[in-house]
Amino acid sequence: QQQVKQSPQSLIVQKGGIPIINCAYENTAFDYFPWYQQFPGKGPALLIAIRPDVSEKKEGRFTISFNKSAKQFSLHIMDSQPGDSATYFCAANLYGNKLVFGAGTILRVKS
Amino acid sequence: KAGVTQTPRYLIKTRGQQVTLSCSPISGHRSVSWYQQTPGQGLQFLFEYFSETQRNKGNFPGRFSGRQFSNSRSEMNVSTLELGDSALYLCASSLGTSGLSYEQYFGPGTRLTVT
Numbered sequence: 001q002q003q004v005k006q007s008p009q010s011l012i013v014q015k016g017g018i019p020i021i022n023c024a025y026e027n028t029a030f031d032y033f034p035w036y037q038q039f040p041g042k043g044p045a046l047l048i049a050i051r052p053d054v055s056e057k058k059e060g061r062f063t064i065s066f067n068k069s070a071k072q073f074s075l076h077i078m079d080s081q082p083g084d085s086a087t088y089f090c091a092a093n094l095y096g097n098k099l100v101f102g103a104g105t106i107l108r109v110k111s
Numbered sequence: 112k113a114g115v116t117q118t119p120r121y122l123i124k125t126r127g128q129q130v131t132l133s134c135s136p137i138s139g140h141r142s143v144s145w146y147q148q149t150p151g152q153g154l155q156f157l158f159e160y161f162s163e164t165q166r167n168k169g170n171f172p173g174r175f176s177g178r179q180f181s182n183s184r185s186e187m188n189v190s191t192l193e194l195g196d197s198a199l200y201l202c203a204s205s206l207g208t209s210g211l212s213y214e215q216y217f218g219p220g221t222r223l224t225v226t
Contacts, residue, residue, distance in 0.1 A: 032213045043115075043201050043217035044154070089154065093213050097142050097205055098167045101154040 002027055004092050006102025013080055014110050021105045022074045023090035030100070032093035035064065035075050037086045038104075044089060048075070080109045113138065115204050115218035123224045129190040132221045134202030136183050142166075142207025143185040144215060145177060148199040157200075160185055161207045192225045199223075 005024045013019045023033075032051055036044035050057045050064045050073065057064045061078040077084055090102040116135045124130050136143050144167075145157040156169040160179035177187040183204075189196055199222050203215040 034214070036217075041219075043219045046214060046216060049214065091154075095167055097144050097159045097161075097203075097207060097213060097215060098156050098169070099144070099146070099154075099203075099215060100156070103153050 002094065002100050004090060004100050004102045006090050006105060008105060009103070010106040010108075012108045012110060015081060017080050017109070019077050019080055019084075019107055019109075020074055021088055021090065021107075022072065023092075023102050024070075024072045025092050025100075026071060027092070027094070028071070030092035030094055033064070033066065033073050034091050034093070034099070035062070036089045036091065036101075038089065039086050047088075077107075080107075082109050082111045085109050115202055115216055117200075117202050117218040117221050119221060120219065121222045121224075123226060124192050125226055126192055126194060128192050129188060130192060130223060131186055131188045132200055132202075132223075134185045134187075134204075134218060136185070136202075136204030137216060140204040140206055140216075141183050142205045142215075143179055143183065144203045144205070145185070145187050146201040146203065146217075147171075148201055148220070149197075154201070157187065189223075194225050197223060197225045 034049035035047045038044040048059045048062045063076040066073040091099040142161045144159040159167040163179045179185045199220040201220045203217045205215045
């Protein structure tokens with residue numbers, strides 16, 4: 001019940017495309033849903049986050065869509081660039097500052 | 112503002128030894144959380160400290176422990192190291208105050224190798 005399921009495992013898109021990464025959860029006690037970007041040899045960097053009372057949030061080229069009834073949320077990256085090639089993690093927050101992470105999606109943007 | 116810093120960045124230890132990792136949070140942040148990242152298990156929550164008290168704990172054995180000091184800096188300790196403890200250990204800091212942002216900012220991590 002504390003799992004967050006993330007798909008796909010990997011994704012290849014052309015420059016300018018819109019990669020979409022999906023996550024699903026079961027535990028309705030989760031109260032905050034962030035996305036992180038991680039480059040090799042670095043720690044995860046917070047990209048964007050949403051609370052369950054909001055259905056969509058945009059920050060720059062990144063958009064989160066949130067479907068509370070379906071217990072699903074997704075990340076869209078508009079006008080993707082080769083520099084966006086990284087591993088992306090969705091997460092859900094439980095009981096204060098305890099993040100439960102998805103397994104990660106390796107994104108490659110081809111130029 | 113300086114980000115989260117972790118020391119050391121790399122560490123090689125032998126089975127049975129113990130290790131202490133250090134984390135300095137962003138100035139003004141009072142919550143420090145620790146995570147373990149491995150290729151097989153992904154990112155897993157270890158524990159969280161807020162105002163020198165452990166507030167949350169993950170499903171790790173008692174060999175994993177931590178503490179937080181009055182300046183919010185935190186240390187985690189792993190005793191009797193096992194080969195399976197080889198991982199990237201990440202520290203994250205946040206304001207931590209209930210009702211406010213849960214945004215957690217990660218440090219670069221400490222890469223621990225157990226031989």
